[in-house]
Amino acid sequence: xxxxxxxxxxxRGTTEILSEKELVQxxxxxxxxxxxxxxxxxxxxxxxxxxxxxxxxxxxxxxxxELGHEILFLIGDFTGRIGDPSGKNKTRPPLSxxxxxSNAETYKAQVFKILxxxxxxxxxxxxxxxxxxxxxxxxxxxxxxxARMLERDDFKKRYTSNQSIAIHEFLYPLIQGYDSVxxxxxxxxGGQDQRFNLLVxxxxxxxxxxxxxxxxxxxxxxxxxxxxxxxxxxGNSIGINDAPKDMFGKIMSIPDALMKxxxxxxTRISSNEIEILLKGHPRDAKLKLAATIVDExxxxxxxxxxxxxxxxxxxxxxAPEDMPELKWAEIPKDIPLYKYLAADCGxxxxxEGKRLVTSGAIKVNGEKIDLEFSTSxxxxxxxxxxxxxxxxxxx
Amino acid sequence: xxxxxxxxxxxRGTTEILSEKELVQxxxxxxxxxxxxxxxxxxxxxxxxxxxxxxxxxxxxxxxxELGHEILFLIGDFTGRIGDPSGKNKTRPPLSxxxxxSNAETYKAQVFKILxxxxxxxxxxxxxxxxxxxxxxxxxxxxxxxARMLERDDFKKRYTSNQSIAIHEFLYPLIQGYDSVxxxxxxxxGGQDQRFNLLVxxxxxxxxxxxxxxxxxxxxxxxxxxxxxxxxxxGNSIGINDAPKDMFGKIMSIPDALMKxxxxxxTRISSNEIEILLKGHPRDAKLKLAATIVDExxxxxxxxxxxxxxxxxxxxxxAPEDMPELKWAEIPKDIPLYKYLAADCGxxxxxEGKRLVTSGAIKVNGEKIDLEFSTSxxxxxxxxxxxxxxxxxxx
Numbered sequence: 001x002x003x004x005x006x007x008x009x010x011x012r013g014t015t016e017i018l019s020e021k022e023l024v025q026x027x028x029x030x031x032x033x034x035x036x037x038x039x040x041x042x043x044x045x046x047x048x049x050x051x052x053x054x055x056x057x058x059x060x061x062x063x064x065x066e067l068g069h070e071i072l073f074l075i076g077d078f079t080g081r082i083g084d085p086s087g088k089n090k091t092r093p094p095l096s097x098x099x100x101x102s103n104a105e106t107y108k109a110q111v112f113k114i115l116x117x118x119x120x121x122x123x124x125x126x127x128x129x130x131x132x133x134x135x136x137x138x139x140x141x142x143x144x145x146x147a148r149m150l151e152r153d154d155f156k157k158r159y160t161s162n163q164s165i166a167i168h169e170f171l172y173p174l175i176q177g178y179d180s181v182x183x184x185x186x187x188x189x190g191g192q193d194q195r196f197n198l199l200v201x202x203x204x205x206x207x208x209x210x211x212x213x214x215x216x217x218x219x220x221x222x223x224x225x226x227x228x229x230x231x232x233x234x235g236n237s238i239g240i241n242d243a244p245k246d247m248f249g250k251i252m253s254i255p256d257a258l259m260k261x262x263x264x265x266x267t268r269i270s271s272n273e274i275e276i277l278l279k280g281h282p283r284d285a286k287l288k289l290a291a292t293i294v295d296e297x298x299x300x301x302x303x304x305x306x307x308x309x310x311x312x313x314x315x316x317x318x319a320p321e322d323m324p325e326l327k328w329a330e331i332p333k334d335i336p337l338y339k340y341l342a343a344d345c346g347x348x349x350x351x352e353g354k355r356l357v358t359s360g361a362i363k364v365n366g367e368k369i370d371l372e373f374s375t376s377x378x379x380x381x382x383x384x385x386x387x388x389x390x391x392x393x394x395x
Numbered sequence: 396x397x398x399x400x401x402x403x404x405x406x407r408g409t410t411e412i413l414s415e416k417e418l419v420q421x422x423x424x425x426x427x428x429x430x431x432x433x434x435x436x437x438x439x440x441x442x443x444x445x446x447x448x449x450x451x452x453x454x455x456x457x458x459x460x461e462l463g464h465e466i467l468f469l470i471g472d473f474t475g476r477i478g479d480p481s482g483k484n485k486t487r488p489p490l491s492x493x494x495x496x497s498n499a500e501t502y503k504a505q506v507f508k509i510l511x512x513x514x515x516x517x518x519x520x521x522x523x524x525x526x527x528x529x530x531x532x533x534x535x536x537x538x539x540x541x542a543r544m545l546e547r548d549d550f551k552k553r554y555t556s557n558q559s560i561a562i563h564e565f566l567y568p569l570i571q572g573y574d575s576v577x578x579x580x581x582x583x584x585g586g587q588d589q590r591f592n593l594l595v596x597x598x599x600x601x602x603x604x605x606x607x608x609x610x611x612x613x614x615x616x617x618x619x620x621x622x623x624x625x626x627x628x629x630g631n632s633i634g635i636n637d638a639p640k641d642m643f644g645k646i647m648s649i650p651d652a653l654m655k656x657x658x659x660x661x662t663r664i665s666s667n668e669i670e671i672l673l674k675g676h677p678r679d680a681k682l683k684l685a686a687t688i689v690d691e692x693x694x695x696x697x698x699x700x701x702x703x704x705x706x707x708x709x710x711x712x713x714a715p716e717d718m719p720e721l722k723w724a725e726i727p728k729d730i731p732l733y734k735y736l737a738a739d740c741g742x743x744x745x746x747e748g749k750r751l752v753t754s755g756a757i758k759v760n761g762e763k764i765d766l767e768f769s770t771s772x773x774x775x776x777x778x779x780x781x782x783x784x785x786x787x788x789x790x
Contacts, residue, residue: 082533133527135476146541146545146562167539167569168533168537170536171533
């Protein structure tokens with residue numbers, strides 16, 4: 001694959017590439033030198049419960065892997081081990097090395113659902129940061145200025161609204177940037193909210209006379225409510241480890257308007273196909289989306305199973321409360337269902353019944369039946385649907 | 396000496412004590428426990444050329460020494476060894492350990508003119524700061540916030556006028572404060588411009604569960620121009636190592652209005668005596684000031700010698716350009732000068748001449764003469780002064 005084709009794949013879903021020109025140069029150079037690019041992405045050591053929001057970046061990493069590049073999956077345990085040194089935030093106690101190791105295992109179990117373990121290097125920044133001296137940190141700090149730090153959105157807001165910013169918070173972006181120096185990263189991938197921090201990496205690499213990393217920024221996707229950024233604490237997240245049924249159900253619950261974004265960032269279905277799907281019935285598009293994602297995390301076929309199950313449940317839920325009832329004990333066994341409905345119930349003629357069955361307008365528990373479907377298969381609590389509006393319940 | 400008396404001595408010349416109450420408590424505790432207080436003062440490792448401005452603090456340290464306390468003369472070599480890590484300030488290259496050691500010797504040679512070497516511990520902050528890890532510095536940094544740092548006068552000015560402040564500049568006050576923790580300082584002495592930094596020391600000691608140090612702040616004294624703070628680079632400084640004549644002359648050149656401040660901070664002449672001196676003739680007060688200070692740095696008697704020399708020179712300079720001339724060759728030898736002036740020159744009667752000599756109103760080259768002063772002592776270029784206004788020049 002030539003660099004231009006690679007670029008096309010890598011650009012998908014990005015909000016910004018800084019810069020595209022440098023990315024092309026790096027791709028060309030890597031191809032020429034027959035060496036993989038070093039692609040860094042940082043992860044918080046305290047939150048190993050991944051959700052689909054995290055997979056936006058992971059999928060971009062996989063794109064790089066599939067193009068032959070090396071992934072540096074960075075666990076930022078150095079600052080995690082410090083915790084909140086001001087002691088004000090009781091919810092951030094320092095992590096022990098055992099906790100870090102255990103969280104890392106949890107991470108791996110999740111990310112290797114998307115990434116290829118053979119092409120992924122899991123690294124911990126404590127490895128180089130723990131040895132870092134105060135004098136080294138002072139030298140790093142000299143390369144960044146206060147005014148620029150205060151331009152970072154969250155700092156600016158807090159500073160102008162007189163909320164306290166502890167000075168060590170200015171040091172964390174430097175540590176994160178120094179990771180890029182230590183790793184000699186060619187590329188760093190991050191959410192668009194990480195733009196500032198990733199730029200610090202570029203600056204520090206420049207100061208260390210390295211070729212600055214290219215930033216690839218990705219959007220933050222909204223959770224199931226379609227409003228807030230996906231986040232476990234907001235209760236709008238879809239977990240990587242969610243059971244197939246939960247995952248499917250949560251995806252089916254997103255607003256229609258969010259489907260395009262989910263398709264683009266959470267699947268690798270082609271843009272053309274996405275366009276076609278979105279032109280069809282929204283429910284069908286959403287079922288396909290949910291099935292595709294469930295397949296990804298729970299194996300091929302899991303999506304189809306959940307689709308059927310969802311349709312059944314959905315159909316049942318669709319049925320009204322006060323359906324006419326058919327007594328099971330009184331239904332003759334072992335005749336085609338459509339004949340029973342025609343002859344015994346007088347709903348339609350046998351010919352019309354045949355047509356309805358073959359056009360899929362007769363369903364049992366949401367599932368279409370065929371002409372052979374026998375009354376013996378029915379059981380109490382089943383729901384029959386005829387056409388768009390008629391429901392019957394077996395009692 | 397009881398704590399109240401000690402306090403009286405220690406308060407002299409201070410602009411602020413934070414707090415006086417805590418100082419009294421520390422003095423009382425030290426007396427009770429029969430242990431000296433640990434009194435810290437920090438010095439820049441790059442500027443070992445001390446001037447009288449520096450001695451304001453050194454004298455305060457000596458006051459503590461004379462009360463039996465221990466002086467921690469801190470040379471801040473840790474940051475000096477880093478230099479200007481941003482590399483922007485070419486005038487601040489990192490100091491080598493040889494340079495630090497050599498500067499320290501230069502310091503000692505100067506400060507021990509004021510301090511007692513036996514009660515002075517010279518310490519270098521590289522000793523504890525060089526081992527400090529980045530993680531330790533992060534923890535220190537968490538105890539201070541950005542808004543407060545930006546309240547520091549120089550930072551505030553630079554921030555509001557869009558001048559760059561590098562982030563490591565925020566770390567230096569923390570390092571300085573940490574020195575107080577490492578030294579377990581009871582007291583820190585500094586110029587009033589150091590107030591902010593010294594307060595950081597209090598905060599960090601508090602964070603380290605130590606009893607916070609008391610701050611003793613001293614004024615910055617103006618240089619010989621009477622306007623700018625004394626500073627070698629401004630050319631208005633009086634060096635500790637200046638030759639007696641230079642030192643004396645520079646002190647004589649200060650504006651009269653500055654005498655009170657110099658007396659208060661650069662001598663230990665009592666307040667009562669200072670008041671009396673300042674009520675007398677300004678020139679006499681200034682001569683006494685200069686002599687006292689020269690004595691201090693060049694040994695007892697040096698001041699008196701420079702006083703006489705200055706008077707001589709001053710008197711010659713005072714004489715007008717167009718004095719009447721007396722031809723040396725025509726002056727009769729070996730008779731009392733006053734008789735010659737009375738009889739040969741007809742300036743006054745012999746009786747009046749006697750009275751003028753004994754009242755000191757007849758001077759040769761600015762020095763009073765006695766009745767025996769012979770014409771044989773005169774030589775060409777001498778200046779005679781009679782009364783307040785009459786001058787004669789020997790040619």
